[in-house]
Amino acid sequence: MGTTAAAAGGDFPLGGDLRVNRLGFGAMRLALGGSAPTPEAGVAVLRRAVELGVNHIDTAGFYGFGDLHAHELIREALSPYPDDLVIATKVGPLFTGGLSPAGQAGPDRLRALVEDDLRRLGRDRLDLVYLRVGGMGPAGGESIGERFAALAELRGEGLIRHLGVSNVDTVQLAEARSVAPVAAVQNHFHIHHAGDSAVLAACEREGIAYVPYFPLGGGGQRIDHARLTGVAARHRATTAQVALAWLLATSPVTLPIPGTGSLGHLTENVGAAGLRLTADDLAELSGGDPRVT
Structure with a gap:
């Protein structure tokens, strides 16, 4: 596999000016319940991801447990x-x-969190900062305008390049966009948890990146890999690769960020960027569910 393997899935102009390969990497599993047993293993995975052409890495200051903390691993590795x-x-x-x-x-507390991210990552400006809303429950039900405005102020000061929102519904997305430009939405979405079509459609209309978290299942919503085996066999691929290729085929604005602490799984995930699903594949994968197209 060449050093531009991730580029096989195409690219996207994040925020209009940051061109990233659509297949990215999520750092959560390096530090929270993942398969990276040591900091050294996490550093090795991050370096290999960049070698494979990944140039969009998703993290958070709260991704950490014990001796493993995503921000510090990213800084050490890259x-x-x-x-x-x-x-x-x-x-x-x-x-x-x-x-x-x-x-x-x-x-009033968001500035301190942003400044902490800047310090820990060793950056003068953060490329993209999401306002992560709520807990692990469904999106919606609360106003986000005041908090998003606080981040917009930090953007105006030059500490942040682009803003995003995470775990939001269409009402919250519209509220955020009334305050400042939104470059990306990060919501829970995968082949068997595809009920976020309204937000995805809004992102398509406005040229906003849609970044599915848990792209291979998680948060109590798992992928039924048995339903993917036929398509996987035809392409001599794994079911995880089919699930990622489905996300890439679903919309030109989707930017999957599968995470792993394993070099083998990293290679497998990045390999999905070059998998092209046919119309027949997509019809079979939909299983009659109109949300899965």
């Missing part, structure tokens, strides 16, 4: 950073111990 590398981070949830957030940061 700093000084390649010129084309885009690092996205998320702020909002507050953790006081454990793996579940104890609350959400108000507008």
Whole structure:
């Protein structure tokens, strides 16, 4: 596999000016319940991801447990950073111990979180910062305008290049866009959890990147790999590769960010960028579900 393997899935102008390969990498599994047993293993995975052409890495300051912390792994592995590398981070949830957030940061606390991300990643400006809304429950039900405005102020000061929102519905996306430009939405979405079509459609209309989190299942919604075996066999691919290729085929604005702490799984995931599903494949994968196209 060549060093531009991730480029086989095409690219996308994130925020209009940051061109990234559509198949990216999510750092959560390096630090929270993933398969990277040591910091050294996480560093090796990150370096190999960049060698394979990945230039969009998603992280968060709260991705950490014990001796493994995503921000510090990214800085150790990749700093000084390649010129084309885009690092996205998320702020909002507050953790006081454990793996579940104890609350959400108000507008007055977001500056400190952004400045902490800048320090830990060793950057003068963050490429993309998402306001992560709520916990692990469904999106919606709360206003986000005041908090998004606080991030927009930091963008105006030059600390952030682009803004995004995560775990939002169409109402919240519209509210955020009334405050400042939104470059990306990061929501829960995969081949068997595809009920977020309204937000995806809004992103398509407005040229906003749609970044599915848990692209290979998670958060209580798992992929039924048995339903993918026929397509996988025809392409001599794995079911995980089919699930990622489906995300790439679903919309030109989708930017999957599969994460792993395993070099083998990383190679498998990046290999999905070159998998082209046919119309018959997509029809079979839909299983009659109109949300799966």
